[in-house]
Amino acid sequence: MLTTIEENTEIMSLMIKNSENNWVVTVTKDKFYTCDEVIDAYIQGKKEGLEQIQKVALEKMIENIKKSGEFTTELLNFFHKEKFNPVSAYLKIISWNLYNVLITIPEEEYLSDRFLSIYEYISQFEEKNKNDFYKLEITITDTNNLNNKNIISDGYIFKHKMSIN
Numbered sequence: 001m002l003t004t005i006e007e008n009t010e011i012m013s014l015m016i017k018n019s020e021n022n023w024v025v026t027v028t029k030d031k032f033y034t035c036d037e038v039i040d041a042y043i044q045g046k047k048e049g050l051e052q053i054q055k056v057a058l059e060k061m062i063e064n065i066k067k068s069g070e071f072t073t074e075l076l077n078f079f080h081k082e083k084f085n086p087v088s089a090y091l092k093i094i095s096w097n098l099y100n101v102l103i104t105i106p107e108e109e110y111l112s113d114r115f116l117s118i119y120e121y122i123s124q125f126e127e128k129n130k131n132d133f134y135k136l137e138i139t140i141t142d143t144n145n146l147n148n149k150n151i152i153s154d155g156y157i158f159k160h161k162m163s164i165n
Contacts, residue, residue: 057096064134065091065158068099071129071136072160075103078121084109087143090156100137102156110142 033041072089079086084105092100109115122138129136 060133061093061096064097064099065093067134068101068136069160071125072101072103075101075122075125075138076160076162079103079105079118082118084115084118086162089160089162090151091158091160092155093157094155097133098135098137100139100156101160102139102141102151104141104143104146107142107144110140 068091072091076086076089087104087106089104090102092102094100105115118140122140126136126138
């Protein structure tokens with residue numbers, strides 16, 4: 001098996017020299033690569049590319065978690081401004097660029113006709129704040145029969161500190 005560029009070039013030169021054809025080697029030693037070298041370069045490039053993708057995805061995820069916290073605070077402030085009293089807010093990471101916030105409010109407020117206006121605001125809020133690298137979905141539920149273990153098992157692993165300005 002051919003293992004070095006020099007050996008490959010020398011063997012190719014000998015083969016061509018001894019052939020019936022009038023061929024000349026046009027590839028110099030520094031421009032000729034074996035199949036193994038090409039495969040190794042591909043594997044190394046793929047490895048480095050994956051490492052870069054993971055690094056960028058992690059940086060974006062950290063940035064998006066922070067952004068989700070800021071947007072949740074903004075939503076909670078809006079709820080208070082509209083005279084609603086959110087009890088808690090949880091964050092679920094669906095992917096590096098997709099997040100879901102679950103906001104809980106008392107059942108009486110959740111079932112009131114007045115609460116319907118919140119949905120229009122949330123819809124506009126979600127649309128205004130999305131881009132190719134970030135999308136936030138808002139889910140609202142009442143506190144009736146709410147179970148912390150179920151919330152966690154549904155993937156909501158972060159709980160907002162509820163700092164209302």
